[in-house]
Amino acid sequence: MTWTIARKEILSNLLSYKFFVVLLLMVLLVATSLFIMHRDFNQRMADYQIIRPKPGDPIALVAPNPLAIFAKGLDDAMTRSFEVSITGIEARAGKVSGNIIYSFFPAPDFLYVVRVVLSLVALLFGFDQVSREREQGTLKLLLGGSVSRAKVLLGKWTGNFLSLAVPFLLVTLIASALLMLDPNVHFSGGQLGRLALMLALSLLYLGFFLSLGILVSTMTKKAATSVVVLLFLWSLFVFIIPNLGTLIARQFVSIPSVRALSEKREQTWTREVLLSERGGNWKEGVRTINRENDQMEQDYRLKFERLVRLSRDINRVSPAASFLDASSEIAGTGIGEESRLKEEVVRYKDAVIAQILANWESVKKDRQYPMFTYKPRSLSDIFASGALFDTAWLIFFNILSFALAYVAFIRYDVR
Amino acid sequence: MFRIIYKKELLENIQNYRFLMALVICLVVIPLGFTVSQKDYVDRRQVYDDTVRDDAELRKTVQDFLVNGGMAFRPPAALGLLSSGVEMVLPNAVETRGFVSEEGAQVQFNNSRRLDNPFTSLFGRLDLAFIVTTVLAVLVMIFAFNAVVGEKERRTLAQVMANAVPRPVVIAAKMAAGGTLLAAAFLSGVLAGVLLTTALGIDPFREAGAWAPFGIGVGASLVFLMAFYGFGLLVSSLSRSSVSAMVTLLSCWVALAMIVPKGSVVVAKLVRPIKSQQVVELEKSQVRRQTERDIDASVAKLSQTMPGIKDMSSDDYFKQRKAKNPVIEAYEKEQARLRSEFTARLNADLDRIDAAFDAERAAQAAAARTIARLSPVSCLVNALTEVAGTGFAEDESWREARSRYKQIIDRDIASKAQMTQFKDFSYGGGNLPRKAPAPKLPAVPVPLEKRMAAVWVDLVLLAIYGILFFAAAYVAFLRYDVR
Numbered sequence: 001m002t003w004t005i006a007r008k009e010i011l012s013n014l015l016s017y018k019f020f021v022v023l024l025l026m027v028l029l030v031a032t033s034l035f036i037m038h039r040d041f042n043q044r045m046a047d048y049q050i051i052r053p054k055p056g057d058p059i060a061l062v063a064p065n066p067l068a069i070f071a072k073g074l075d076d077a078m079t080r081s082f083e084v085s086i087t088g089i090e091a092r093a094g095k096v097s098g099n100i101i102y103s104f105f106p107a108p109d110f111l112y113v114v115r116v117v118l119s120l121v122a123l124l125f126g127f128d129q130v131s132r133e134r135e136q137g138t139l140k141l142l143l144g145g146s147v148s149r150a151k152v153l154l155g156k157w158t159g160n161f162l163s164l165a166v167p168f169l170l171v172t173l174i175a176s177a178l179l180m181l182d183p184n185v186h187f188s189g190g191q192l193g194r195l196a197l198m199l200a201l202s203l204l205y206l207g208f209f210l211s212l213g214i215l216v217s218t219m220t221k222k223a224a225t226s227v228v229v230l231l232f233l234w235s236l237f238v239f240i241i242p243n244l245g246t247l248i249a250r251q252f253v254s255i256p257s258v259r260a261l262s263e264k265r266e267q268t269w270t271r272e273v274l275l276s277e278r279g280g281n282w283k284e285g286v287r288t289i290n291r292e293n294d295q296m297e298q299d300y301r302l303k304f305e306r307l308v309r310l311s312r313d314i315n316r317v318s319p320a321a322s323f324l325d326a327s328s329e330i331a332g333t334g335i336g337e338e339s340r341l342k343e344e345v346v347r348y349k350d351a352v353i354a355q356i357l358a359n360w361e362s363v364k365k366d367r368q369y370p371m372f373t374y375k376p377r378s379l380s381d382i383f384a385s386g387a388l389f390d391t392a393w394l395i396f397f398n399i400l401s402f403a404l405a406y407v408a409f410i411r412y413d414v415r
Numbered sequence: 416m417f418r419i420i421y422k423k424e425l426l427e428n429i430q431n432y433r434f435l436m437a438l439v440i441c442l443v444v445i446p447l448g449f450t451v452s453q454k455d456y457v458d459r460r461q462v463y464d465d466t467v468r469d470d471a472e473l474r475k476t477v478q479d480f481l482v483n484g485g486m487a488f489r490p491p492a493a494l495g496l497l498s499s500g501v502e503m504v505l506p507n508a509v510e511t512r513g514f515v516s517e518e519g520a521q522v523q524f525n526n527s528r529r530l531d532n533p534f535t536s537l538f539g540r541l542d543l544a545f546i547v548t549t550v551l552a553v554l555v556m557i558f559a560f561n562a563v564v565g566e567k568e569r570r571t572l573a574q575v576m577a578n579a580v581p582r583p584v585v586i587a588a589k590m591a592a593g594g595t596l597l598a599a600a601f602l603s604g605v606l607a608g609v610l611l612t613t614a615l616g617i618d619p620f621r622e623a624g625a626w627a628p629f630g631i632g633v634g635a636s637l638v639f640l641m642a643f644y645g646f647g648l649l650v651s652s653l654s655r656s657s658v659s660a661m662v663t664l665l666s667c668w669v670a671l672a673m674i675v676p677k678g679s680v681v682v683a684k685l686v687r688p689i690k691s692q693q694v695v696e697l698e699k700s701q702v703r704r705q706t707e708r709d710i711d712a713s714v715a716k717l718s719q720t721m722p723g724i725k726d727m728s729s730d731d732y733f734k735q736r737k738a739k740n741p742v743i744e745a746y747e748k749e750q751a752r753l754r755s756e757f758t759a760r761l762n763a764d765l766d767r768i769d770a771a772f773d774a775e776r777a778a779q780a781a782a783a784r785t786i787a788r789l790s791p792v793s794c795l796v797n798a799l800t801e802v803a804g805t806g807f808a809e810d811e812s813w814r815e816a817r818s819r820y821k822q823i824i825d826r827d828i829a830s831k832a833q834m835t836q837f838k839d840f841s842y843g844g845g846n847l848p849r850k851a852p853a854p855k856l857p858a859v860p861v862p863l864e865k866r867m868a869a870v871w872v873d874l875v876l877l878a879i880y881g882i883l884f885f886a887a888a889y890v891a892f893l894r895y896d897v898r
């Protein structure tokens with residue numbers, strides 16, 4: 001019986017104007033997003049080719065990540081060039097070409113499309129599932145038979161989920177396949193696996209919003225009221241909580257300003273320069289500057305990571321934050337990956353400075369430094385450091401919203 | 416009759432929680448956005464003030480300038496809460512590159528910055544432009560989607576129309592009532608935001624002249640909301656069911672807010688392709704190298720052809736120079752003339768390359784903006800960005816500032832760093848006013864009039880969209896089958 005109801009839902013969706021428009025919307029959005037992000041990726045690859053360091057240059061630079069086409073995340077920050085010298089690390093923007101207009105209307109990446117627009121579409125599929133049938137009087141007829149309410153609800157959920165998920169997957173897979181025709185965009189097997197995981201997370205996320213739509217529909221008498229309540233919840237989950245979380249976390253964890261750090265760095269530098277001018281050993285001075293800067297950087301990172309952890313924990317009240325966090329980490333453009341890259345850059349800087357100190361007498365231009373290499377975190381690392389929790393959390397949200405919808409539907413007065 | 420329908424619409428929207436929900440959303444989202452944006456601004460302002468203070472200490476004299484290089488900083492925009500625009504991608508400083516020689520300073524943008532809040536990069540900025548075009552636009556859809564078609568479904572429209580109520584009155588009353596409630600919710604949110612930031616001591620109005628652009632920004636947002644509500648009425652008057660009205664509105668919103676603005680950039684790139692900044696830098700360095708070669712060749716020719724100089728050995732030359740030989744003085748004068756001629760030519764060539772590139776960039780940006788104006792969302796974003804001082808006018812002004820800084824350095828230092836070459840020896844530069852105050856770039860904020868000149872088209876277009884959508888809704892409602 002569940003499948004019969006699901007089939008009925010699919011058929012009625014297929015015949016509806018809503019389905020046609022939603023399909024068109026998905027095609028337009030996913031295609032536009034991937035097309036624009038693909039162009040952006042090619043542009044950044046061209047920039048990377050221009051600014052990539054020559055062998056022996058003490059510069060840490062990573063190539064743009066092709067998965068950033070789907071999840072931009074912090075890829076711009078990660079593809080900056082980190083120039084190492086005895087004064088420390090200087091980060092420079094990786095982008096050297098282009099017009100400011102490109103940044104004026106930021107491209108919505110795939111994650112944005114799913115997080116903001118498709119979540120709204122999922123609500124649109126769910127908002128009138130029960131209240132509309134009640135308004136039309138068909139719910140009474142349906143429940144007048146021997147079919148259980150659980151089966152009706154499950155059938156409705158399955159039918160609508162498939163109506164949403166199948167076109168979504170088809171459109172995304174076709175657009176991704178077209179993307180792979182470009183020889184500049186090379187996805188490894190692992191990256192394709194990551195992409196599949198991101199799609200699975202997207203389905204979980206959309207499933208939650210569909211259940212939420214059905215839940216609110218079972219708690220309201222009119223579809224119009226259900227829309228208003230759902231819009232409020234959508235704003236709350238997608239915009240309010242993620243911004244509020246960071247704001248609240250900042251009240252509890254204070255981090256020194258970037259300026260304070262740079263002042264301290266300058267003080268250390270000036271002190272050691274003065275000491276060396278008064279007959280001190282400059283080589284030893286460089287060693288001290290490096291050690292003290294590392295210590296300060298480490299303290300900063302510890303506080304910063306506390307802030308990030310707390311923000312992340314508060315933000316997790318919203319499934320949108322969990323979805324974005326887990327997906328961007330899986331894509332390799334998340335906060336964890338950026339943090340790890342920074343650690344590697346600091347390690348690289350230590351190696352470069354150690355080499356400078358070891359070859360102190362050699363002429364600067366003759367020095368050859370090791371090449372910076374960066375290996376992104378493995379999936380098991382990513383899952384262990386939070387993505388597994390976020391995935392489980394999304395599953396929990398799905399089960400909870402569906403269970404609540406079930407309870408509300410059992411108590412629903414169909415008259 | 417208008418008043419009766421207007422009152423009925425007001426009461427209906429209040430009773431079905433729409434207004435309450437809109438009010439709650441505005442009272443939460445707008446103050447939250449203002450607070451987050453202003454806290455960010457206060458932090459960046461602090462960094463800017465500290466940096467400028469340190470810079471004044473570090474570069475007191477021309478000598479300090481020569482040792483440490485020159486730097487000038489861009490203050491953060493005080494009204495970034497309206498729209499962050501291109502604020503985060505605009506370079507935060509200009510600096511000199513290498514030594515300042517007699518050929519002039521090389522001034523470049525400094526893009527070094529630290530990622531201090533990864534969540535902002537992940538979730539995006541909650542500025543007014545985003546709140547209005549995303550959250551409140553969806554709210555407007557909720558207000559409007561069943562304003563007409565909902566009444567038809569409930570069969571109340573047929574009853575109203577059965578009486579002697581003119582259709583224009585009904586649609587005008589609906590527009591007025593919905594607009595009033597939306598405006599009330601929006602302005603309450605803005606007021607709450609202003610009060611909250613003032614209570615926290617981070618309001619933007621401590622900066623002189625912030626009220627006027629803020630007021631213009633809020634007014635433009637209000638016009639946008641009205642225009643979008645008119646659009647909602649139009650769709651509702653063209654639909655046969657509430658669901659199809661909702662779906663159509665959602666699709667139109669996606670097209671207007673996401674596809675048209677970003678698509679305009681893609682089309683502009685195709686229609687008016689430009690060179691990359693890197694290519695331009697390469698061209699400039701080729702011109703510099705060629706000029707250096709030309710100078711060397713001219714100076715060599717001069718030393719080989721000038722009577723009294725051509726047969727002189729280096730030792731003789733410097734002995735004669737010490738003895739103030741007029742031939743040497745004439746040689747130095749002639750060389751200075753040659754060098755200043757080449758420097759003028761070099762600067763003219765570099766300016767020409769920069770001007771050509773800036774013109775190309777501006778043409779591409781103008782094309783993108785013109786296409787983007789097909790959407791009222793882009794018009795609002797343009798308007799808010801320019802009045803906030805985070806748009807193209809700021810980019811243009813910052814580029815001008817870079818040129819101005821170069822001119823100041825050239826005037827105060829480079830023009831006095833005259834070098835003379837004889838065979839393999841270069842000497843000179845002794846006239847530098849090393850103890851004079853270091854050249855500074857005075858901060859010249861973009862005046863409101865200039866910013867308004869850049870946005871009046873958008874403001875007018877927003878008003879036109881509003882009138883157009885309402886007129887179309889009116890016509891559609893006149894032809895609407897209420898059965």
